[in-house]
Amino acid sequence: MTAPAHARTSADLIRAEEPVLAHNYHPLPVVVARAEGAWVEDVEGRRYLDMLAGYSALNFGHRHPALIQAAHDQLDRLTLTSRAFHNDRLAEFAERLAALTGLDMVLPMNTGAEAVESGIKVARKWAYDVKGVPDGQATIVVAADNFHGRTTTIVSFSTDESARAGFGPFTPGFKIVPYNDLAALEEAVDETTAAVLIEPIQGEAGVIIPDAGYLTGVRELTRRKGCLFIADEIQSGLGRTGRTLAVEHESVVPDVLLLGKALGGGIVPVSAVVARREVMGVLGPGEHGSTFGGNPLAAAVGTAVVELLETGEFQRRADELGLVLREGLEALRGHGVTGFRARGLWAGVDVDPALGTGREISERLMREGILVKDTHGSTIRLAPPLTVTADELRSALGTLEKVLGQAG
Structure with a gap:
């Protein structure tokens, strides 16, 4: 025993x-x-x-006392409904998170990897429904030495062999370019490109900070070439770099923002895809979901996190x-x-x-x-x-x- x-x-x-x-x-x-x-x-x-x-x-x-209190209060009332029903905490969470980030619509999920996977799905659906990319041909351009998670799709575009070895076959549809290289990015983006997905600062790679102007260049290039800019701020966001978001150091607003980690206050797993209305609007009922995504406990803690950040x-x-x-x-x-x-x-x-x-x-x-x-x-x-x-x-x-x- x-x-x-x-x-x-x-x-x-x-x-x-x-x-x-x-x-x-x-x-x-x-x-x-x-x-x-x-x-x-x-x-x-x-x-x-x-x-x-x-x-x-x-x-x-x-x-943190405010986050623990929010969790305790919600535990006494309601923890889970699934998204089969509405709950009384989710609207405020989405409203305040959208306002904090300067974007329009929120897709609540649980883990950071789920947020990345969800962002990929949203970008591909947008490419087919809005951009007009032929079905099955959408591509996403990513940066070498990235870290976006460890699901099979995500490791398909990792350059870390310890994350990839033994886990194939890999998901197609990704192009890898050097980080902090606008010329390589320009060459890789074409008519099939749904999105450019990058970390504003590469965390797992060793806190790699791009040159001044890189994020601005990514934003300008994606607008000019008619594809989305997806910023993975799961590690870099929510106050870590001295701004709410790391992209704010260059006053850049992406089309799609991926959040996680700190969004759950160290209490529950909470992640989110936050995007412009015309991008997120491509999703319809039954096309994506999560039993726990947007649950009342997560929404209560996430709202308390946003409230802390609203003060600056x-x-x-x-x-x-x-x-x-x-x-x-x-x-x-x-x-x-x-x-x-x-x-x-x-x-x-x-x-x-x-x-x-x-x-x-x-x-x-x-x-x-x-x-x-x-x-x-x-x-x-x-x-x-x-x-x-x-x-x-x-x-x-x-x-x-x-x-x-x-x-x-």
Whole structure:
């Protein structure tokens, strides 16, 4: 008989996962039991500063009081109807999310990958019904080194072999061009192109920020060539970069916006496709759906998330604290850090490979009470909750300096 979970150590719980959980992740060896704000605590009571925030799913920190209250209140009333019926929370959620993003219509879903898949379907339907692309010939242009999810359709246009190998045959209809290359994009877009799908900042690739003018160029090109611009803001959106959306750094409004992660407040999975009316209007009853998409609990939490963003407080915090983050990383350049890319409270940090891999650096930071995650090679990601303080940021950067000094 196994011991109850509360009596088992971190090592016990990690060992217990091995024979019964699919090995599709390689988590750091920390077992989180409690959390609040920017801090988590493991089963032994050790505290860690969370500098990853669930890959931006926890933009508002762990257990933000307003979001927890919204969830509690809704749990006492109604959690699920399916979309077979209306519910009293969905209209407000859609109205406020559309207003926040400057677009017209909302398709609520659950996970980020679902939002991407749904956006692909909307774009293809628009291409056939509105643009007049012959049936079955619509294409979507994407960027190399993208990360949009891991469903079979999405990995069909990934350039990461670890996501693709062994999962074919792949879905046709995608063209891959280099990121941040308007000339290559211009050449790839033709009369069959339904949409250009890109991340305004590539997160999984290492927080890759395109040149100034790239997003503006994508917007101009897609308008001129008569196709849609789909912006995947699942990681970059909802305050992370110092704006509500990363595209706002160039005052760009896409035709279709993909949201997820932070939209659920770290409580429930909530995602959405938000689009212009003439684009989203191509969907009819029965053509797309989700039993849990737009459920009352998700709508209540999502509305509370939008309400937090409507004040502008979290966007300002990310912008202001982003200066602290960049200053701290700049001081480490040449002292174990070979380069970094940062916007708002989001950074990809390249560590000197001689000091260790990204995984090794992450494990050393974990032992010092700081949680981050590697991407590729010797790059680590920093994406703390937007509730983090300047002192906490400086402490984390000081710990990174200590770890890099020890490694050297």
